[in-house]
Amino acid sequence: MAMSGPLPNAGDAAAQVDRWVAQAKEKAQRYQAMQAAVGQVAVTETSPDGMVTVTVDSAGNVTGLQITDRVRDLSGAQVAKAVLGTLRRAQSRLPERLAEVIAGTIGDDEETLNTIVGNYRAKFPEPEPETPAPDDVRRLGEIEENTAVPNPIRRPARDDDSGEEDGFGGSFMVRE
Template sequence: MSGPFSDATGDPAAQVDQWVAQAKEKARRYQAMQAAVGQVSVTESGGDGLVTVSVDSAGNVTDLQLTDRVRELSGAQVAKAVLTTLRRAQSRLPERLADVMADTIGDDQRTVDTIVGNYRAKFPAPQPEPEESEPAAENVRRIGGIEETAAEPAPPPPPRPARRPPEDDGGDEDFGGSFMVRE
């Protein structure tokens, strides 16, 4: 008789024992993976060493270091350097987690792909920064040049017809005049 509990030896108890052993081994590997993922940390430096940011496996900042050169920059420049470096550190998390997971549960590629895919969606690679030598578009003023995107100037509105004074019909002289006039 063949069924889900039969194997080549025909011993259902041996098959159940094998499944239990496999489940225990898989649980041990997943616990090891969870502990290893909890230890993942990424450190990234940016802004010519101006900023160094460390993040944990959840992408939370665990360390932030700024050099004294930040005093030479505006608040907006410092904030940009910190955020850019933070995003670069977070975007490296998926690759680090993929390495850790390959070492612990590498035979479960579907789980690895799902978790790493979720991290990639949450922490995408940052967009490349524009060159510092190029001023931001909103700060550019071109004098004397013709803008490529400039629209044709609107034609002037047509002249309005001149108003003619009302004609005197010889009627009431006070009609249309001010009632505040003293006589």
Template sequence: MSDPLSGDAGDAAARVDRMVAEAKQKAQRYQAMQAAVGQVSVTETGKDGLVTVTVDSAGNVTDLRITDQVRECSGAQVAAAVLTTLRRAQARLPDRLGEVMAETIGDDRQTMDTIVGNYRARFPEPEPEEPDPGEDRNVRNLGGIEEESAPKPSPVRRPPGDSDDGDDGFGQSFMTRG
């Protein structure tokens, strides 16, 4: 690798000027990215249309709309709808921010991947929604194990006369302990 300042003094000065100009352009692109990212918002509407949530680029709620259908729901249903919709909106932030960053600093893949990765870690995809209580409960997930039918582990039982005397049998086979 050659030294950018070696060689003719006129060439070195031109290279330094070019490097300074490139650094200024890069700084301007990053400032534009920062401003564009600050304007990002994501709006998500719940599957039943009950709730609409808007979040800003930091994942904070900036708007929350709840329809009059809320009168037909329990508090738990409303809370679940709000939280689920909020998480779905936040989970869309990394992709939206990636789009904005590609438009402004598209040539800096490492920075984009780092920032988008941090957002994905902070706002992961939400868990799949639980079925509504009104849905058909006779449908089964083939290959899955229903929680209530899963076998329960049996309790550990000690042989008669075996007490916990503080000897943990370290270094001994549990089969020969006596």
């Protein structure tokens, strides 16, 4: 579309462009501040019994792990369950903590806040509540320690003069 004549007020247009540039620079600074603040986020969670403490960074990576000597009374599987449960609880607190940090830096940008926090919630959901499994129920894929391997089936020895113990390898044409 062609314009006829000069711009109505070139001074106003230049001032508007300057305002947009200033707003863009200010927004970029807020996003840089948000990125720096998010990079500093860490969450620490302790198991309900106090045996395990896990710290994760803003990406959900373990940056600290403390285990008390009381784990000596537990099996390896119980220690692993305590560590992983505490880790998952720490990671699941990241979206809440990041929402606080993001709101403090770019609070007026709800779409960005919701997108980032939503991505973290999808990656680090609330862990399932821990319910102890009954002792008489096995979970699919669970490996039990000290599981005995069944002995192979042995066929009874034959009571004939063929010399064959199990009846295999001799002639099937033997008359009895």
